[in-house]
Amino acid sequence: MTDKLDDVWASRDFPVLVAAARILDRGDGPVSAAPLVQATSLSEQEVFSAFDALTPSYLTGEVYESLGGRGDVFFAGITERGRRAVGLWPSGEGVDALVDALRKAEDTTDDPEEKTLLRRAAGAVGSVSRDIMVDVVAAVVSRQSGLG
Structure with missing residues (x-):
């Protein structure tokens, strides 16, 4: 089977990275899923999926579980790679x-x-x-x- 998965960088992961980086760079972190859902117009599940894709390479964070399943995600910081990807630092x-x-x-x-x-x-x-x-x-x- 040679079918590839759809590219989600531009449609899901990068918008979440940019929104989280804006909030974290202002010093308003950690960032939960709700403001990222609002900033990106993505669903909560898409933000959770982006969290899985972006941590720990681009962002640092934690998953907080609830008794009924997944509770929330909190983006706590931006890595060097994340800062370069969103333009906060110059790329190499x-x-x-x-x-x-x-x-x-x-x-x-x-x-x-x-x-x-x-x-x-x-x-x-x-x-x-x-x-x-x-x-x-x-x-x-x-x-x-x-x-x-």
């Missing part, structure tokens, strides 16, 4: 693009000295921790856009 894509651009520039130049410098630059950028490079790229973009 800029770092990867910089390394790729340096490698492409190395491939297109005929000057041996320039090739060596570009190779070293790509190696240096690639060897620095992702978090540090994201901070550096964000600072450069901020400064060049007049925000820093």
